[in-house]
Amino acid sequence: MWRIAIIDDERQVLQGMKRAIPWEEIDAEWVGEALNGEDGLELIRTAGPDIVITDIYMPVMNGLDMIEQLRKDGYNGKIIILSGYSDFEHARQALRHNVSDYVSKPISVPTLKSILDKVIQELMEEEEKRIKQDELQQKLMMYEPFIEKEWVKSAVAGTLDSSYKSGNRLPQPYRFWSETEHVVIGIDLIRDVRASELSLSDWNLFRFAISNIVSELAHEAFPGAEYTELHSTRAVLLIHPEAGSSKQLLEKKLGDLGIRLIDCIKRYLKLVIHVGIGSIKEQWTEIPDSTEEAFRAIDLRDRRVVPAYDAYAYSEAMRQDQGTIVMRPAKFYFELAGAMKASQEALAQQLVTEYIDQLKKQSGIAPDYVQMLAGELWGIFAYCLYEVGMVLDDICPNDQIAKEMVGLTKPEELAEWLRAKISVICSSRQWKGNSKHRQAVDFMTQYIHEHYADEMTLADLADKVYISRNHLSIIFKNMTGETFNTYLTRVRIEKARELLLERNMLVYEVAERVGYKNVPYFSTLFKKFTGMNPTELIK
Known part of the structure; x- marks a missing residue:
């Protein structure tokens, strides 16, 4: 009125x-x-x-x-x-x-x-007009944490706009970067038999679990550490030790953290990871260099932190080691994975062309190195498309791909092979979803992981991503392989399992912590998803 x-x-x-x-x-x-x-x-x-x-x-x-x-x-x-x-x-x-x-x-x-x-x-x-502006502001506030995470990911991968570096501009939450040193720990999940057999929904849950484990362990040693996924099986920890810290003590502390990460992920998730530690950088603009070094240390497997552990530390000697390619494969992999997930064929083709052109300028490119790159890139294709609900083996059977890779001996052959595969993948009828839908589902899964204990419905999240409930239900099922309610329940049960294993709370306390007030109902769901009762787990 x-x-x-x-x-x-x-x-x-x-x-x-x-x-x-x-x-x-x-x-x-x-x-x-x-x-x-x-x-x-x-x-x-x-x-x-x-x-x-x-x-x-x-x-x-x-x-x-x-x-x-x-x-x-x-x-x-x-x-x-x-x-x-x-x-x-x-x-x-x-x-x-x-x-x-x-x-x-x-x-x-x-x-x-x-x-x-x-x-x-x-x-x-x-x-x-004011209501629309308020809605836009609320939407921006809602997406702000995700925008910040994407900014960190770009800073780590080296894909930030050049204006950030030239002006040394840092967003408010990251102003402290200018007062600290920086080092990257690269984490590579090995595609062994167990990892390869994970369903899409299980893969999403394991990514969430890996994130929790890595972040928790890292914050014990380095409170300001930031975890971010790059693509497929690769993620990084960005550490900010105080400037002037003892280099010897810091290297030992980083090595110890790498060993703990390997042990804990193997113990709790039965998954194998390799860890690489880049060199310490004084300027935040050098963070991408530490990222490249971390994954180069993993690839070369030369300088183990301790025997019997796949944790490797970068050394300057690796830069000239036996014709090592002095390039930025981490940045290339990151950008290519993003282009493939969004079905941006032209961008993917351009990235391949630019990378291969750089590769051809290097001397001493052996056939086994070309084949190794082909395997790495195909693995990236497989995992990043898996995340958007597409099974690559249905389009290009693995047996066929393995035979084709054997015949790749030169960078030019690798380029031609990659271009052909990108065209086949992007034109496939099996492609599901687009970048907008992918962003909506990414937001939903992240929101579930952060607010699993709260009451939530699909309608609630539909309002947040501005997509109708029925349409969103279909999109979510296509991209995750599960309904919204099943996915939410699996996240809650996974978190409940972690809490029960800590043996610090009773069953009813754990049930309430993950969003269930009805303990018998919680126990029924727990047994359905894990195969045992909550009480059996903590005996």
Whole structure:
């Protein structure tokens, strides 16, 4: 309901206006009146009407002075001047103060209603615009954590816009980067038999579990550590040791963390990872160099942190080691994976061309190195497309791919082979979803992982990603292989299993912690997903 105040020094006019305005018809209400500009100013400040109807010539303070003060105060409501004098100068001043209309007395009821209808229509349009702006702001706030994570991922992979580096600009949450040193720990999940047999939904859960384990262990040793996935089986930990830390002690601390990561992921998830530790960098703009070094250490497997563990530390000697390619494969892999997930064929082809052109400039490219690259890139294709619900083996059987790779001996042959496969994949009818849908599902899975204990429905998340509930249900099932409710339950049960193994809480406490108030129902679900009762797990 719109609120209207009337300011006029003639009581007869005030009463006549109150009777003439069709309040119910225009969905408005009277909120007060005043006989001069000074009282009117106080009334408007107190009542905050949407519309003010005022005279100009009034005692104590005239209408124009009152309007000028209101605008200085920040009042943005609509103002209609109803004056007994047709004065051009007054009209000009009124326009300067953003007055909606200037009308001479007397005024007919139809004219008054027409003016009010016009002003109310303006208010409705402004309100609609404000609501849209609020929704946009809420959406930006909702996505802000994910935008920040993408920024960190780009900073690690070396894909940030050049303006960040040239201006040394850092977003507010990362200003501390300019005061610390930096080192990257690369994590490579080995595609062994167990990892290869994971379903899409299991793969998403294991990614979540790996993230939790790595982040928890890292924060014990380095509180400011940041974990981010790059693509397929590769992720990184970005460590920010304090500047001036003992290099020897820091290297030992990083090595110990790498060993703990390998042990814990093998113990709790039965998965194998290799760890690489890049060199320490003083400037945050050098972080991508540490990323490249971390994964180069894994690839060369030369300098183990300790015997019997696949944790490797980078050394400067590796830079010239036996024709090692001094390039940025981590950045290339990251960008290519993103292009394939979004089915951006032209971009993927361009990235391959640029990379192979750089590769051809290097000397001593052995056939086994070319074949190794082919295997790495095919693995990236397989896993990143798996994440969007596409099984690559259905398009290109593994047996066929293995035979083709054996015949690749030169960079030019690798380029031709990759281009052909990219075209086949991107034109395949099996491609499911687009980048917008992928972003929506990524947001949903991340939201579930962070808010699993809260009550939530598919309708709630549909409102957050601006997609209809029924459509979102189909998209989510296509890209994860599970319904929304099943996925949510699996995340909750996985977290419950972790809490129970810690043996710090009773079963009913764990149930409540993961979002279940009904303990028998929780126990039933737990057995369904894990094959045992909660009490059996903690015996």
